[in-house]
Amino acid sequence: MARRAWQELRPALIRAAGSPLALARREEAVVQRLLGLAQAQPGADPERLAQRASLLDLAGRHAEAQALLQGLGELPAGLRAAVSLLTHMVRCHVLWEEDRNARSEARGGMVPVEILSPEVPPAELRRRFLEPGVPCVLRGCPEVAPRWGPLELKKLLGDQQVPTRRCEESSGSWARLEFVQAQKFKDFCEAHIEPFKDGAAPRESPQLFDFSIWQHCADTLGRQVSMPSQWFPVDLYTYAGARIQPVSGSAGPTLFLAPKGSGSSLHVDTLQTHFWMAMCHGRKRWRLVSRDDISLLHPMYLADLNPVFPADLNALEETSPGRVKVHEVVLEPGDLIFVPAGWPHQVDNLETSVAVSANFIDPSNLQRALDEADLLALVEEEAQLLGDALRKAEVTRLLEEAAPNEPLRVFKEIQRRLLQAVGIAALSFGGLCLAACWPLIERPAEKKPPARQPSLSALRV
Numbered sequence: 001m002a003r004r005a006w007q008e009l010r011p012a013l014i015r016a017a018g019s020p021l022a023l024a025r026r027e028e029a030v031v032q033r034l035l036g037l038a039q040a041q042p043g044a045d046p047e048r049l050a051q052r053a054s055l056l057d058l059a060g061r062h063a064e065a066q067a068l069l070q071g072l073g074e075l076p077a078g079l080r081a082a083v084s085l086l087t088h089m090v091r092c093h094v095l096w097e098e099d100r101n102a103r104s105e106a107r108g109g110m111v112p113v114e115i116l117s118p119e120v121p122p123a124e125l126r127r128r129f130l131e132p133g134v135p136c137v138l139r140g141c142p143e144v145a146p147r148w149g150p151l152e153l154k155k156l157l158g159d160q161q162v163p164t165r166r167c168e169e170s171s172g173s174w175a176r177l178e179f180v181q182a183q184k185f186k187d188f189c190e191a192h193i194e195p196f197k198d199g200a201a202p203r204e205s206p207q208l209f210d211f212s213i214w215q216h217c218a219d220t221l222g223r224q225v226s227m228p229s230q231w232f233p234v235d236l237y238t239y240a241g242a243r244i245q246p247v248s249g250s251a252g253p254t255l256f257l258a259p260k261g262s263g264s265s266l267h268v269d270t271l272q273t274h275f276w277m278a279m280c281h282g283r284k285r286w287r288l289v290s291r292d293d294i295s296l297l298h299p300m301y302l303a304d305l306n307p308v309f310p311a312d313l314n315a316l317e318e319t320s321p322g323r324v325k326v327h328e329v330v331l332e333p334g335d336l337i338f339v340p341a342g343w344p345h346q347v348d349n350l351e352t353s354v355a356v357s358a359n360f361i362d363p364s365n366l367q368r369a370l371d372e373a374d375l376l377a378l379v380e381e382e383a384q385l386l387g388d389a390l391r392k393a394e395v396t397r398l399l400e401e402a403a404p405n406e407p408l409r410v411f412k413e414i415q416r417r418l419l420q421a422v423g424i425a426a427l428s429f430g431g432l433c434l435a436a437c438w439p440l441i442e443r444p445a446e447k448k449p450p451a452r453q454p455s456l457s458a459l460r461v
């Protein structure tokens, strides 16, 4: 019910009005169409009024939309849920507009992202970066993945089918990325990577973006990947993802292979997750904007809580130079970047580049993730399942420190057995039973890391 009400209240109206990018850019013709549609909503029944509010919001008349929504009164359950999500979006738009208006002067410019030694104590990393939400780079890290170049990957993945995506200027999708096609990895390399060893490919060239190592090549690449859990020891996103996708498991970590000259456009990672990326090969220029400055990028919520930006950082630098503070770093092989939840970012591949990455949730972004999941859960079942799984992890105290530096297989096996253990605990054997399960949660013998005791606290109920 709520899902259908939402479709009528937002995605259907967006489709009727124009392309997502034209909407985010508030193109004149689209605004006129939206206002025309808003006027044409006959009658004063709550559904029509809510649709009118949605159209006004899309046309940039956020305060009017907010006032309409405030006067709606009693609503049937499905519509009430959809209107709650819309009310949240409109409120964000109003607040962002107020924030922009309050900041009259340009306070921007470029600031370097802090680069740290991998010797930094994890507690310091947590205190200075994860908890406050500040990006950083660990330079010269012990390997998360081998220094794979395109040729090594071609040997390992050869005939594997991979989906390719490209960053299109005219796209209104997340990061302006559009699916191109599925093809054999070696064909992708020969057509889109190897010809650009020296010169740059067009920005819109196909790339392999966010390809799940765990779901698609656990037995090849996966065997050589370790999770950087000495710095990011808790990953509730993987845990929750595995709960709701028990067969495939969660996607992370994922692989990126992109030709020099390509890139991904401005975006925010979904569900307020943190993100890390380890560079294997080549160089990438990362630019990030603080979540506290997001209003300056004129974000717009359309059909979900992934903001669409009317312009990328290059365009903004041309139209309003120095207005936005941009945090910048060039990543090299051996670098590991931490991107805090909610920070918009944009990436250019300065050379053919290979990287491995994952999104994660730990205590420092759990509440943000839960808040977002709860809002989406008003209209989407999957978000509700994810929120429930995150909450279970919270109540079972899986938030406590996990063990450091797990090989991928071990890490996933632990997640799987934690699920089983939590499932048993939920059948009310309680804490005693969970403690009794602990001996089951051993690392597979051949992968056992040397001389490291698992942390019992990770399983405390």
Ligand SMILES: O=C(O)CCC(=O)C(=O)O
Pocket (backbone or CB within 6 Å): 210, 256, 263, 264, 269, 275, 284, 345, 347, 348, 357
């Ligand atoms: O390497 C890239 O193009 C960007 C990756 C990224 O930002 C992401 O997956 O969120």
